[in-house]
Amino acid sequence: MSKALLYDATICIGCKQCEVACSQQNKLPYNEAIAAEPKQSEHKFTAVLTQGDKFMRRLCMNCQDPACASVCPVGALTKTSTGPVTYDAAKCMGCRYCMVACPFKVPKYEWSKLLPKVRKCTMCADRLAAGQQTACAEICPTGATKFGERDQLIDEARSRIRDNPGQYVKHIYGLNEVGGTSVLLLSSVPFEQFGYPSNLINEPVPMLTFRALSKIPDIVSLGGILLGGIWWITNRRAEVAAAKGRKSLPNPKGQRTQWGGKQ
Amino acid sequence: MKMRLTFWRLIFLALVVAGLYATTIRFTQGLGRSTNLSDDFPWGLWIGFDVLCGVMLAAGGFTLTAAVHIFNIKRLRPIVRPTILTAFLGYLLVCAALMYDLGRPYRIWHPLIMRNPHSVMFEVAYCVMLYTTVLALEFSPIVLERFDMQRPLKLIRAMLIPLVICGVLLSTLHQSSLGMLYLIVPEKLHPFWYSPWLPIFFFISAVAVGLAMTIFESSMSAKHLGCQLELSILQELGRVLMVVLWVYAILRFDDLWRRRVLYATLQPGYEMYLF
Numbered sequence: 285m286s287k288a289l290l291y292d293a294t295i296c297i298g299c300k301q302c303e304v305a306c307s308q309q310n311k312l313p314y315n316e317a318i319a320a321e322p323k324q325s326e327h328k329f330t331a332v333l334t335q336g337d338k339f340m341r342r343l344c345m346n347c348q349d350p351a352c353a354s355v356c357p358v359g360a361l362t363k364t365s366t367g368p369v370t371y372d373a374a375k376c377m378g379c380r381y382c383m384v385a386c387p388f389k390v391p392k393y394e395w396s397k398l399l400p401k402v403r404k405c406t407m408c409a410d411r412l413a414a415g416q417q418t419a420c421a422e423i424c425p426t427g428a429t430k431f432g433e434r435d436q437l438i439d440e441a442r443s444r445i446r447d448n449p450g451q452y453v454k455h456i457y458g459l460n461e462v463g464g465t466s467v468l469l470l471s472s473v474p475f476e477q478f479g480y481p482s483n484l485i486n487e488p489v490p491m492l493t494f495r496a497l498s499k500i501p502d503i504v505s506l507g508g509i510l511l512g513g514i515w516w517i518t519n520r521r522a523e524v525a526a527a528k529g530r531k532s533l534p535n536p537k538g539q540r541t542q543w544g545g546k547q
Numbered sequence: 548m549k550m551r552l553t554f555w556r557l558i559f560l561a562l563v564v565a566g567l568y569a570t571t572i573r574f575t576q577g578l579g580r581s582t583n584l585s586d587d588f589p590w591g592l593w594i595g596f597d598v599l600c601g602v603m604l605a606a607g608g609f610t611l612t613a614a615v616h617i618f619n620i621k622r623l624r625p626i627v628r629p630t631i632l633t634a635f636l637g638y639l640l641v642c643a644a645l646m647y648d649l650g651r652p653y654r655i656w657h658p659l660i661m662r663n664p665h666s667v668m669f670e671v672a673y674c675v676m677l678y679t680t681v682l683a684l685e686f687s688p689i690v691l692e693r694f695d696m697q698r699p700l701k702l703i704r705a706m707l708i709p710l711v712i713c714g715v716l717l718s719t720l721h722q723s724s725l726g727m728l729y730l731i732v733p734e735k736l737h738p739f740w741y742s743p744w745l746p747i748f749f750f751i752s753a754v755a756v757g758l759a760m761t762i763f764e765s766s767m768s769a770k771h772l773g774c775q776l777e778l779s780i781l782q783e784l785g786r787v788l789m790v791v792l793w794v795y796a797i798l799r800f801d802d803l804w805r806r807r808v809l810y811a812t813l814q815p816g817y818e819m820y821l822f
Binding site for chain 1: 587619648655
């Protein structure tokens with residue numbers, strides 16, 4: 285079964301404990317200046333955004349069918365069966381197509397390094413493998429970030445919306461976006477206010493390229509046969525023309541070939 | 548031979564110096580210092596100009612080899628070799644540019660063994676590698692003839708038709724897959740440019756610009772290297788080019804019409820002016 289995170293912005297108090305735990309888990313620097321940065325970066329995999337008394341977390345959505353893993357030419361990014369989308373730095377050659385393709389603009393790059401890596405939240409894949417929950421969910425003092433089975437969390441999110449009319453936007457962000465994500469969000473204000481795109485399709489985006497890619501075997505085989513065939517015909521035509529031309533050499537009127545073209 | 552310092556030579560010299568300086572920064576201090584790239588703009592403008600347009604300029608290579616060797620249009624034969632040379636140089640330049648652009652260029656060979664066939668970039672990588680090889684082989688007779696190496700020459704000539712067919716197929720796939728790269732970001736591209744037909748548009752415009760490049764380069768070499776200008780051939784290419792461009796224009800407007808964004812071409816804004 286696939287694990288997931290449910291973040292409920294209405295319970296969040298903006299204490300940024302999740303940011304602290306995340307930096308410790310991923311061995312990233314953390315200080316007041318970094319805490320004040322309102323965005324994800326190579327040294328900040330999750331960010332708590334503040335607008336007045338409203339909060340919102342940004343982190344890798346760990347999509348069910350991730351664009352990044354589908355576009356990576358060397359398979360450095362992988363969707364694991366338990367939920368996390370992991371990154372193998374030893375494979376990455378740095379084409380940065382994952383950054384272009386990600387609908388949430390999550391993968392970040394170490395621009396200042398000579399041998400850079402892609403950096404992003406990997407939903408604490410090694411903690412999950414050890415049977416633990418993610419660092420951010422473990423530390424959250426109010427339960428705003430909750431770890432569990434994706435199906436159960438969806439049920440819980442639905443009942444929270446149902447039981448508290450007027451408190452939530454009637455939408456679980458991540459339930460259907462780009463085919464569903466392993467991070468689910470609830471909020472009292474529209475998600476695009478905090479930079480979550482609202483124009484996403486509800487089917488996995490890798491399907492968009494796969495539809496085109498799957499035509500390649502046909503193009504190669506049909507194209508090969510077609511080109512080979514055309515070559516055979518034109519070549520044969522030239523041969524016939526040459527033979528005719530030689531035979532009828534004494535007769536200058538016979539220079540037209542049987543196909544009507546000039547030799 | 549004495550080189551005179553003309554206006555254009557001065558400009559190109561300045562470009563070379565700037566390039567060398569940028570190269571040093573790139574390989575000693577990294578991409579962040581040498582470029583204006585950021586997490587918001589992970590791909591530079593040069594991806595558009597160099598990798599996409601540059602590869603398209605090399606498209607004359609496959610268009611003309613197909614015309615001459617497959618369709619047997621003998622009239623075009625005199626300009627096949629220059630276009631193969633252009634295409635070969637174009638691909639070598641793209642490979643060189645990739646060495647700058649990749650975060651870890653020494654891993655450029657990784658797609659050879661770490662395969663992800665669902666990735667368009669994987670397809671692009673294979674097309675670049677294989678087509679550069681094909682172009683090198685198509686170009687090799689010129690070198691082999693110069694040094695009078697008969698045996699390898701015979702071998703290449705025997706392989707010629709399969710080689711040309713491979714080249715045409717690889718080029719078709721490569722040009723279209725460069726458009727396919729953007730199919731996965733419908734929410735990031737303006738509706739003018741995002742279309743499910745992107746691969747087909749890329750392919751058609753590649754054929755057009757490949758022909759245009761052939762005409763341009765034939766005229767230039769006639770002017771500066773004293774080759775004979777094959778005017779009748781170029782006129783014929785021009786006629787074909789016009790047909791290709793009309794096909795492109797009609798498909799493009801048909802696509803805008805079907806996706807109901809034709810009206811948007813009249814709404815003022817950056818996109819309208821760029822379009």
